[in-house]
Amino acid sequence: MPTFNSNQLIDDLQQQTESFLNEAVRHWQMLPPAIMLHKEAPEKWSAAQCLMHLNSYGGYYLPAIATAVDGALNKRWLSTTNFKSSWFGNFFTELMLPKDAAGTVKKMKAPKNRTPLLNDNSDAAIATFIDQQERTLQLLEKARCIDLRKAKTAISISKLIKLPVGDTFRFLIAHNYRHVLQARRAILLITDKSNTILTPR
Amino acid sequence: MNVIATLAQLQKITYAFHSLPGEVWEAFAVGWQPYSAKRKTIITAAGDTEKYLYFVAEGVQRAFYLTEEKEATLVFSYPYSFSGVLDSFLLQKPSNYYLEALTQSHFLRTTYAHVDALMRQYHEFETFIRKALSVTIAGVLERQIELQCFSAEEKFRTLLKRSPHVLQLIPHKYLASYLGLDATTFSKLLGSVRL
Numbered sequence: 001m002p003t004f005n006s007n008q009l010i011d012d013l014q015q016q017t018e019s020f021l022n023e024a025v026r027h028w029q030m031l032p033p034a035i036m037l038h039k040e041a042p043e044k045w046s047a048a049q050c051l052m053h054l055n056s057y058g059g060y061y062l063p064a065i066a067t068a069v070d071g072a073l074n075k076r077w078l079s080t081t082n083f084k085s086s087w088f089g090n091f092f093t094e095l096m097l098p099k100d101a102a103g104t105v106k107k108m109k110a111p112k113n114r115t116p117l118l119n120d121n122s123d124a125a126i127a128t129f130i131d132q133q134e135r136t137l138q139l140l141e142k143a144r145c146i147d148l149r150k151a152k153t154a155i156s157i158s159k160l161i162k163l164p165v166g167d168t169f170r171f172l173i174a175h176n177y178r179h180v181l182q183a184r185r186a187i188l189l190i191t192d193k194s195n196t197i198l199t200p201r
Numbered sequence: 202m203n204v205i206a207t208l209a210q211l212q213k214i215t216y217a218f219h220s221l222p223g224e225v226w227e228a229f230a231v232g233w234q235p236y237s238a239k240r241k242t243i244i245t246a247a248g249d250t251e252k253y254l255y256f257v258a259e260g261v262q263r264a265f266y267l268t269e270e271k272e273a274t275l276v277f278s279y280p281y282s283f284s285g286v287l288d289s290f291l292l293q294k295p296s297n298y299y300l301e302a303l304t305q306s307h308f309l310r311t312t313y314a315h316v317d318a319l320m321r322q323y324h325e326f327e328t329f330i331r332k333a334l335s336v337t338i339a340g341v342l343e344r345q346i347e348l349q350c351f352s353a354e355e356k357f358r359t360l361l362k363r364s365p366h367v368l369q370l371i372p373h374k375y376l377a378s379y380l381g382l383d384a385t386t387f388s389k390l391l392g393s394v395r396l
Contacts, residue, residue, distance in 0.1 A: 018240065018305070026369050032395045123373070123388040130372045134241045141239065 001085045006148055009083055009166065013173050014140050020180050021133045029126050031187065036122035038190040048122035050183035051129045054176055056114050057156065058132035061172050064153040065139050068165045072151035073142075083148040089167020092155070096174035103181045111157065133176075140169065202307040204235055207258040210281040211309065214256075218336065219329040225319070229326065232315035238262075238302035245300040251289035253310040257282055260306030261370055265378070266298040274378040277303075277364075277371065284308070287337070303371060348381055356380045357390040368394075 028036065028047070036048040045053070085093075098105050143151075148166030155161045163171065208230055215221065221229065233256065238244050244262065245251050257280045264275040264286065275298060278284035289296035290313060319326040347356055360367070360380060367376060368391075377387035 014239075021240070025372055029373050030369055030395065032392070123391075124384065127372070127374050127384060130374070134372075137239070138241050141242065 047183040047186040049116040051125040052116035072146035077147040083166040232311040233309040251286040255284040
């Protein structure tokens with residue numbers, strides 16, 4: 001399993017999260033809802049739905065990570081120079097990551113409870129997304145003090161499978177990346193097509 | 202951050218309030234040290250006494266007041282301007298509110314001891330501080346009027362007129378909080394200025 005320098009891993013994950021935040025603040029929150037809510041086909045997700053899907057996972061994982069980090073601090077499981085990924089953690093992270101530079105991903109079906117049913121209020125979806133990314137940055141910073149391998153969270157689909165918190169971060173942020181790319185594609189499809197469809201609200 | 206270039210900006214901003222004699226400027230300029238803060242880190246916490254006066258080279262910061270139920274954004278700072286918890290700094294009393302970085306931020310900062318010594322030593326420096334504070338107080342009172350008397354739309358338009366760049370720089374929840382608007386009202390107003 002891959003081994004990371006703990007601080008370097010956190011730096012990298014923070015930098016990725018920074019880039020999601022920059023895109024959301026500079027670009028997405030300025031787009032009219034008509035673009036953020038555009039669905040290329042009924043079964044395709046709008047950019048806002050990609051964010052709602054991420055927000056749903058963030059709603060589970062961020063409190064779980066916060067509890068794990070606090071627990072580790074209380075038990076004095078202090079930081080180690082290196083973090084060794086677990087088999088499961090690495091498997092799930094790799095599963096999320098694009099396979100090539102073009103951003104090709106292994107297609108999967110989202111669990112029912114993580115599939116956005118509604119497609120409205122893109123502003124609320126963006127605001128929650130920004131909130132969660134800010135929270136992620138803060139948790140990453142706090143996690144510099146702890147042992148990323150000993151502290152653990154359960155995964156969202158099974159209480160039985162626990163990931164070291166270092167892998168929970170890697171998985172969560174790889175999953176964010178996957179759907180940030182998808183949101184970007186959804187936006188490009190509609191903005192490339194024409195600017196005339198857009199009606200001011 | 203380029204320290205020399207930032208010091209040149211500091212001089213420009215300082216002199217816009219009051220031109221200092223060369224000797225006084227040099228005494229002021231030697232006190233500044235570089236400092237950085239990552240996004241969403243607290244620069245000064247409520248209960249702490251502000252030790253520093255900041256000059257922003259990069260990034261956005263906000264001061265906010267926090268209770269159990271509510272959080273109110275009081276003020277933003279961005280390049281090139283002064284930052285820090287000003288009342289706590291000047292009075293050397295614990296701050297009632299927080300100062301945090303909203304993006305990765307770079308500053309120059311100097312200490313209360315340095316500023317205080319210069320105020321005692323140089324009348325011209327004290328004049329600069331007086332003039333800078335006069336402008337600050339005028340700004341605070343003007344904002345008080347906006348908060349109490351302006352409609353949501355007037356507040357929104359005033360913000361855009363004064364600082365149009367903040368819409369793409371700051372998460373909108375903080376701008377809404379600064380204006381005392383809820384998220385839905387802010388979204389509606391934003392709709393009128395989006396493409």
